[in-house]
Amino acid sequence: MQGDPTQAYIRNLFAAEDSALQAARLRHEKENLPAIHISPEEGKLLLVLLHAVGARRVLEIGTLGGYSGIWIARALPPDGKLITIEHDSKHVDAARRAFAEADVSHKIELLEGDAREVLRRLTPEFDAVFVDADKEPLALYYREAMRLLKVGGLLLCDNALLDKRVVDRADDAADVRGVREFNRLAASDVGLAATIIPIRDGLLVGLKLAT
Ligand code: SAH
Ligand code: MG
Numbered sequence: 001m002q003g004d005p006t007q008a009y010i011r012n013l014f015a016a017e018d019s020a021l022q023a024a025r026l027r028h029e030k031e032n033l034p035a036i037h038i039s040p041e042e043g044k045l046l047l048v049l050l051h052a053v054g055a056r057r058v059l060e061i062g063t064l065g066g067y068s069g070i071w072i073a074r075a076l077p078p079d080g081k082l083i084t085i086e087h088d089s090k091h092v093d094a095a096r097r098a099f100a101e102a103d104v105s106h107k108i109e110l111l112e113g114d115a116r117e118v119l120r121r122l123t124p125e126f127d128a129v130f131v132d133a134d135k136e137p138l139a140l141y142y143r144e145a146m147r148l149l150k151v152g153g154l155l156l157c158d159n160a161l162l163d164k165r166v167v168d169r170a171d172d173a174a175d176v177r178g179v180r181e182f183n184r185l186a187a188s189d190v191g192l193a194a195t196i197i198p199i200r201d202g203l204l205v206g207l208k209l210a211t
Contacts, residue, residue, distance in 0.1 A: 007041060011039070011041050020070065020098070020103070021040070021043075021070055023101055024065055024070055025037065027098065028064075028065050028094075033065050033091060033094060034064070036064065037064055037067035038071070038132075039200045041199060042199050042200050042203060045203065046072060046075065047072075050128055051075055053152065053153065053154050055080070056081070056127055057080065057083075057125070057127050058072055058076065058081070058127060058130065059084075059122065059128070059145075059148060060072060060082060060130045060132065061085050061131050062132040062134075062158075063084040063085065063095045066095030066096075066097075066098030066099050067098065068132065069082060074102075074104065076107055081109060082107055082108045083108075083109045084110055084111070085119070086110065096110065115133050119141070120144075124150065125153070126150065126153060128149075128153055129153070129154070129156065131155075131156065131157040131182070132158040135162065135175035135176075135178040136175060136178045138179060139181045139182065139185065142185045146191070146208065150208070151209065151210060152207070153207075154208075155204070155208060156205055156206075157182060157203070158201065159179065159202060160183055160203060161196065161201055162201065162202075166179055166183065166202075186204055186206050189206075191208060191210040191211065192207065192209060194206030
């Protein structure tokens with residue numbers, strides 16, 4: 001992985017990968033999964049934030065090959081749980097292998113199916129929700145995440161800048177509209193303190209203040 005020297009400095013100093021993370025990332029190329037996983041620096045940021053709220057029960061929407069899932073699982077205590085949702089069976093297979101190699105399978109429950117359906121079955125409360133799947137239904141994911149989060153819980157959403165397309169007024173595609181709507185809901189919700197950290201493709205971070 002390259003990137004600019006500042007990112008490389010942060011990555012090398014704070015977010016060095018061990019062999020399990022490296023293998024999970026390299027599997028994306030080898031098995032033709034889209035290489036749209038989070039970066040190591042973003043993984044480390046998730047880990048710090050999850051520790052900050054003492055997260056024990058976390059929900060992820062969009063597992064892919066399990067790269068972010070490993071970072072999240074490592075932030076949890078031994079009896080902590082990550083519930084992660086993925087609808088592509090090829091991704092599910094890759095993620096299961098990644099979790100086994102990283103020795104975090106016992107902390108993870110992988111729910112295979114369409115998040116729009118699976119989310120309805122879930123019950124509160126979660127200490128954090130990491131939203132990182134398809135962009136069109138983001139308004140629905142916002143409502144479900146806020147329903148499932150406890151007060152004091154963390155709302156996290158990847159690709160909050162969508163390759164800077166959110167700031168291009170001429171871009172009115174369905175995925176951009178989804179991201180803009182999620183950002184607008186998070187910004188205007190009096191029950192949430194939120195902002196976007198411009199790391200990689202933008203990470204929206206919010207703290208649920210009230211129901
Ligand atoms: N969080 C991962 C990257 C996720 S990429 C990481 O950083 O390592 C987005 C994933 O969401 C893809 O694997 C895609 O198959 C999945 N996805 C997209 N729409 C979905 C839906 N409606 N339900 C469940 N999974 C979905
Ligand atoms: Mg993403």
